[in-house]
Amino acid sequence: QLASSPPVRTQLLEALRRYWGYDSFLPLQEQAMSAGMAGQDSVVVLPTGGGKSLCYQAPAVCRDGLALVISPLISLMKDQVDALRACGVPAAAINSTLTAGERREVAEQIRRGKLKLVYVAPERLLAERTLEFFKQTPLSLIAIDEAHCISQWGHDFRPEYRGLRILKEVFPKASVHAFTATASDAVQRDIADQLGLADPQMLIGSFDRPNLNFRIRRPANRFAEVCQLVEQRKGEAGIVYCISRKEVDKTADALRSLGYRALPYHAGLSDDQRHRNQDAFLDEEADVVVATVAFGMGIDKSNVRYVIHAGMPKSLEHYVQESGRAGRDGLEADCLLLYSGRDAIVWRQLIEKGENGADAGALESLAAMERFCGGVTCRHKAIVNYFGQELENDNCGACDVCLGELNLVEEPVVLAQKILSCVLRLDQRFGADYTSKVLAGSNEARIRELGHDRLSTYGLLSEHRNSAIREWVEQLVGQSFLRKAGEYGTLELTEAGRAVLKGEGSPQLTKPAPAAKERRSRSGS
Ligand code: ADP
Numbered sequence: 001q002l003a004s005s006p007p008v009r010t011q012l013l014e015a016l017r018r019y020w021g022y023d024s025f026l027p028l029q030e031q032a033m034s035a036g037m038a039g040q041d042s043v044v045v046l047p048t049g050g051g052k053s054l055c056y057q058a059p060a061v062c063r064d065g066l067a068l069v070i071s072p073l074i075s076l077m078k079d080q081v082d083a084l085r086a087c088g089v090p091a092a093a094i095n096s097t098l099t100a101g102e103r104r105e106v107a108e109q110i111r112r113g114k115l116k117l118v119y120v121a122p123e124r125l126l127a128e129r130t131l132e133f134f135k136q137t138p139l140s141l142i143a144i145d146e147a148h149c150i151s152q153w154g155h156d157f158r159p160e161y162r163g164l165r166i167l168k169e170v171f172p173k174a175s176v177h178a179f180t181a182t183a184s185d186a187v188q189r190d191i192a193d194q195l196g197l198a199d200p201q202m203l204i205g206s207f208d209r210p211n212l213n214f215r216i217r218r219p220a221n222r223f224a225e226v227c228q229l230v231e232q233r234k235g236e237a238g239i240v241y242c243i244s245r246k247e248v249d250k251t252a253d254a255l256r257s258l259g260y261r262a263l264p265y266h267a268g269l270s271d272d273q274r275h276r277n278q279d280a281f282l283d284e285e286a287d288v289v290v291a292t293v294a295f296g297m298g299i300d301k302s303n304v305r306y307v308i309h310a311g312m313p314k315s316l317e318h319y320v321q322e323s324g325r326a327g328r329d330g331l332e333a334d335c336l337l338l339y340s341g342r343d344a345i346v347w348r349q350l351i352e353k354g355e356n357g358a359d360a361g362a363l364e365s366l367a368a369m370e371r372f373c374g375g376v377t378c379r380h381k382a383i384v385n386y387f388g389q390e391l392e393n394d395n396c397g398a399c400d401v402c403l404g405e406l407n408l409v410e411e412p413v414v415l416a417q418k419i420l421s422c423v424l425r426l427d428q429r430f431g432a433d434y435t436s437k438v439l440a441g442s443n444e445a446r447i448r449e450l451g452h453d454r455l456s457t458y459g460l461l462s463e464h465r466n467s468a469i470r471e472w473v474e475q476l477v478g479q480s481f482l483r484k485a486g487e488y489g490t491l492e493l494t495e496a497g498r499a500v501l502k503g504e505g506s507p508q509l510t511k512p513a514p515a516a517k518e519r520r521s522r523s524g525s
């Protein structure tokens with residue numbers, strides 16, 4: 001990785017100090033800025049709050065010519081342009097909110113070389129006339145924000161980003177710099193390929209966010225858990241994510257009736273209503289926003305103190321992106337993930353009904369998310385490992401696992417062996433629900449009809465509630481001793497699972513929640 005030469009470093013630090021009042025670089029900023037200074041293509045992956053904007057803004061200020069910044073959202077552009085102007089950097093945005101007169105004015109300023117940065121949406125830039133105009137303009141560099149939008153492997157593919165592949169041909173002299181917060185290895189490479197970058201610098205920051213406390217629960221009553229954290233953080237800003245609009249409305253209403261300043265946010269509301277709710281949150285007139293995942297891209301609120309997922313996201317990419325909206329100021333924040341076995345079933349159905357049919361990539365991402373939920377290893381470690389990174393410490397001190405909040409059973413191996421052998425007795429042809437019922441000794445007709453009440457493993461765990469057994473199955477999936485196969489999530493033993501039957505390997509299972517909390521669980525066990 002190219003370290004900046006002393007004069008370049010000095011020049012960058014001067015710009016940081018003069019325009020932004022900062023006197024040092026955040027991790028990887030120096031390398032990313034140096035690529036911009038040297039005109040070398042780059043892919044920069046830094047977590048939310050990692051300071052990506054400055055990585056292109058500082059070189060744009062230091063270099064001659066105009067920097068183009070491609071950004072997907074008009075609201076986001078406006079914030080950035082306002083912030084730059086407030087620092088004394090001449091910048092503008094070209095988008096549909098400008099009048100013809102304003103647009104001419106910006107064009108004139110560009111022609112006279114008065115601007116250092118111009119923000120533009122991809123579809124606008126790619127319009128014939130705009131391209132022609134910028135071909136006449138001396139460009140320093142081109143920065144692409146939210147670059148994962150170009151990749152179908154990412155969590156937010158936008159077709160209009162695909163057209164950006166022509167940039168390298170149309171503007172051969174400008175270096176192209178792609179920025180994103182969340183990207184697996186595959187997405188990072190895809191970004192570079194799609195954009196046709198020339199031997200790009202790959203600058204990948206750490207995905208760990210040590211100031212976030214991660215907790216995962218599979219509660220009997222989700223709303224009670226939501227309320228508990230909202231109450232604990234009363235008066236502070238938080239986001240609650242739900243899977244469906246209906247749940248968003250229900251949850252927001254319920255929170256409001258309990259006296260919390262909560263507002264809904266989803267694509268079913270009018271634009272106007274959505275903006276008002278968003279502004280109320282930014283202006284601290286509301287504390288809690290209850291939202292579908294439509295909320296938050298480009299929301300820059302640094303003091304969000306908690307993010308609750310009232311349902312399982314469909315991938316770890318999504319989870320990291322959404323939970324990452326907490327604690328952008330670097331102060332401690334809570335991320336609570338509540339899930340049930342049903343969430344994955346709902347997602348699987350949605351994916352299978354989706355436009356790409358049963359998208360293998362999406363199903364794989366979902367399976368990884370399920371493993372994350374059922375896992376009992378450090379949450380920070382599980383996240384960074386998923387993105388191909390390692391953690392330095394064994395104990396993060398900031399997740400339910402490392403804080404010892406998980407209540408583990410004393411003899412997990414014996415328990416796991418009972419469950420795994422039942423899966424084998426069922427010829428690995430049944431799902432988690434059915435298997436749990438057999439172990440619980442349920443007298444459901446189907447079990448008797450199939451003769452499974454005569455299996456040696458029938459009723460083997462009858463002293464436990466069905467819901468508890470069901471959870472252990474999920475945990476064994478989460479720890480990769482079992483896997484779910486096919487459309488119906490048929491349970492199969494993995495190699496590690498077979499090893500457990502021989503007494504090798506160390507599964508970990510948690511004690512079930514106290515029975516009183518089970519009142520509202522669905523299946524009559
Ligand atoms: P990202 O786009 O990666 O989410 P931003 O560019 O919005 O992050 O930066 C996050 C915050 O960090 C902003 O408030 C920004 O002003 C601040 N920041 C950026 N660079 C530095 C720096 N070198 N020193 C101190 N603060 C910085």
Ligand code: ZN
Pocket residue numbers: 377378379380381395396397398399400401402403
């Ligand atoms: Zn941990």
